[in-house]
Amino acid sequence: xxxxxxxxxxxxxxxxxxxxxxxxELKNVxxxxxPFCEIAVEEAVRLKENKGAGVSEIVALSIGPKQCQETLRxxxxxxxxxxxxxxxxxxxxxxxxxxxxxxxxFQKIIEEKEKDADLVLVGKQSIDSDCGHVGPMLAGYMSWxxxxxxxxxxxxxxxxxVERETDQGTETIRIPKLxxxxxxxxxxxxxRYATLPNxxxxxxxxxxxxxxxxxxIDLEPKNKVLEVFEPPARxxxxxxxxxxxxxDKLRNEAGVIP
Amino acid sequence: MLSNxxxxxxxxxxxxxxxxxxxxxxxxxxxxxRTLSSSSYQDDGEDTSYRNNNGVHLDxxxxxxxxxxxYQLREMVKTFVEREVEPQANEYNxxxxxxxxxxKSLGDLGLLGLTIxxxxxxxxMDATASVIVHEELSxxxxxxxxxxxxxxxxxxNNLNVNGSTEQKEMFLPQVCSGEKIGGMCMSEPSAxxxxxxxxxxxxxxxxxxxxxxxxxxxxxxxxxxxxxxTGDIFLVYARTGNDRMDLTQFVVENGMEGxxxxxxxxxKLGMRxxxxxxxxxxxxxxxxxxxxxxxxxxxxxxxxxxEIERVTLAxxxxxxxxxxxxxxxxxxxxxxxxxxSTIEFGQIQKAxxxxxxxxxxxxxxxxxxxxxxxxMSNGNGLDADGVKLYSAKMAKNVADRCIQVMGxxxxxxxxKVERLWRDAKLLEIGxxxxxxxxxxxxxxxxxxxxxxx
Numbered sequence: 001x002x003x004x005x006x007x008x009x010x011x012x013x014x015x016x017x018x019x020x021x022x023x024x025e026l027k028n029v030x031x032x033x034x035p036f037c038e039i040a041v042e043e044a045v046r047l048k049e050n051k052g053a054g055v056s057e058i059v060a061l062s063i064g065p066k067q068c069q070e071t072l073r074x075x076x077x078x079x080x081x082x083x084x085x086x087x088x089x090x091x092x093x094x095x096x097x098x099x100x101x102x103x104x105x106f107q108k109i110i111e112e113k114e115k116d117a118d119l120v121l122v123g124k125q126s127i128d129s130d131c132g133h134v135g136p137m138l139a140g141y142m143s144w145x146x147x148x149x150x151x152x153x154x155x156x157x158x159x160x161x162v163e164r165e166t167d168q169g170t171e172t173i174r175i176p177k178l179x180x181x182x183x184x185x186x187x188x189x190x191x192r193y194a195t196l197p198n199x200x201x202x203x204x205x206x207x208x209x210x211x212x213x214x215x216x217i218d219l220e221p222k223n224k225v226l227e228v229f230e231p232p233a234r235x236x237x238x239x240x241x242x243x244x245x246x247x248d249k250l251r252n253e254a255g256v257i258p
Numbered sequence: 259m260l261s262n263x264x265x266x267x268x269x270x271x272x273x274x275x276x277x278x279x280x281x282x283x284x285x286x287x288x289x290x291x292r293t294l295s296s297s298s299y300q301d302d303g304e305d306t307s308y309r310n311n312n313g314v315h316l317d318x319x320x321x322x323x324x325x326x327x328x329y330q331l332r333e334m335v336k337t338f339v340e341r342e343v344e345p346q347a348n349e350y351n352x353x354x355x356x357x358x359x360x361x362k363s364l365g366d367l368g369l370l371g372l373t374i375x376x377x378x379x380x381x382x383m384d385a386t387a388s389v390i391v392h393e394e395l396s397x398x399x400x401x402x403x404x405x406x407x408x409x410x411x412x413x414x415n416n417l418n419v420n421g422s423t424e425q426k427e428m429f430l431p432q433v434c435s436g437e438k439i440g441g442m443c444m445s446e447p448s449a450x451x452x453x454x455x456x457x458x459x460x461x462x463x464x465x466x467x468x469x470x471x472x473x474x475x476x477x478x479x480x481x482x483x484x485x486x487x488t489g490d491i492f493l494v495y496a497r498t499g500n501d502r503m504d505l506t507q508f509v510v511e512n513g514m515e516g517x518x519x520x521x522x523x524x525x526k527l528g529m530r531x532x533x534x535x536x537x538x539x540x541x542x543x544x545x546x547x548x549x550x551x552x553x554x555x556x557x558x559x560x561x562x563x564x565e566i567e568r569v570t571l572a573x574x575x576x577x578x579x580x581x582x583x584x585x586x587x588x589x590x591x592x593x594x595x596x597x598x599s600t601i602e603f604g605q606i607q608k609a610x611x612x613x614x615x616x617x618x619x620x621x622x623x624x625x626x627x628x629x630x631x632x633x634m635s636n637g638n639g640l641d642a643d644g645v646k647l648y649s650a651k652m653a654k655n656v657a658d659r660c661i662q663v664m665g666x667x668x669x670x671x672x673x674k675v676e677r678l679w680r681d682a683k684l685l686e687i688g689x690x691x692x693x694x695x696x697x698x699x700x701x702x703x704x705x706x707x708x709x710x711x
Contacts, residue, residue, distance in 0.1 A: 196368030
């Protein structure tokens, strides 16, 4: 089985972002590997360590500026075998490069560079754009089965058994045959730290770079961002005396019940 | 630029050649200072930073992370610290106990034997890598970092530099993995700065072909790991001859008869999550296999390790200072008084900006020394002393300003900075008091004639 894992370079989750004239300020801001992508990498590595799964190779794919090489190095240090960097300076946080273009770039990489990919693992969403589109869109473009919000993945014969998160709990999805696309959710696993010996080993692993413009895809955003603003500051709450007053306020002041 | 003027005004070819050579030299720290220009994260627009002869781009990020591996190491430790170290720091400070499982887990990451060759299950990295780890650990829990330092630097690194091949094969794999945790015994109840005044004595016993060790050692980090028993393995210095300089270094292991925990030192001002102990040696038999280096030649062992010890202690100070600056900025941007954020007031601005400049000066000094530090030699004592002398005091000052900026909240344990303030103070005492650095630096400066390079 050959696995392709998507890894996105995003603003670090702990950063308090500030909104400037061109959207969220990215200058001098700490960037990291998207937490859900990290979970996807961990799952790929665990599948490889599970001899019964027969994983031959894990390829990490990142789309973005040259600093994505750092993100790829982290994925390699966690246990991926090779990296692919699709270079573009377009902002990946929905301002310039959007889900459709990303999904199509993934498709091009699979069809032109990694034809024998059996499984694509991505994070359920990235924490900058929060779209959650690429997994399902890619599955659609490839006409491959998909299982999103995976909380557990097991190998079953020639396919996979996936437990999928829903609002009421988990549902089990059988993918009888590969290839397939799976997007990974929080409870799937706890990612390992890249140990220093593995960081040193990753030095020798290969990263191939391609230019996003060279794939013949329209990279223009399908949706235009009109405005980016911080949410209004939370106002102080009030105490009400009884249920009637509560209903009155909900109906007439907040306008949330008819 | 000064160099241009000098080039045109000096017609002497030889002098011009010398200047050109000096400006292009790679090792000089002044050279590195001049190239510090662009910021660490962005790389936009026209690139005007200085490039040396080989076209290598030197900027602040590469100065503090010389290779990609150094950068990845830092990122990995940062993540580990955020997730595993930060949440436990206050708790272990309160209980005055060592988080032994967490310390051992650093073995899995390859951090305990950071400077040990891979032959002995270490990670084979350099002084800069060690500084990076100490800086990042101390950002969150300096006490935990101190236990890490005592193990990885005072024990592991010393063994690697001074031990024989047999000793390295015997001891290093287990201390690199974290199976055994220990430290180094130099100070005694009545001998600290006057290290050659130590009284612990080891007498050679011909009939047993080994030494009999007697004495007390004090202030030993990791001297106990649980408060009840000694740590697993230690390097111990003891007097083996009549001359003041006649010291020998031994390996002493938990379980050797006569090797006992004297007492765990309770109620320290800071570094409370690091166990400090008095260790007692009563007629402990040390076989020849456990003699490290030459008999009566241990001052050489000392010299070789004191440099990296001081530089990593200075790195701890840098981590503390950086944390305090982050806390100051964050707090004063959110806290308001008289209608605006406190960061808009001059006294707060002075406290933060001066702290930043002092911290960057210290950080640059630490990395300049680390980048040039050869672990297998003892070349630069002057700057090892200098870097700790400067950084320790700087961290204490920055931590103090931080409490002041945070006011009442800075005074309270929950907000963490008071712990950093208490932890910082140790760095002016442990691993060399300020006074010992003064003494050493003057000794070295006297030898250098009266013109610094």
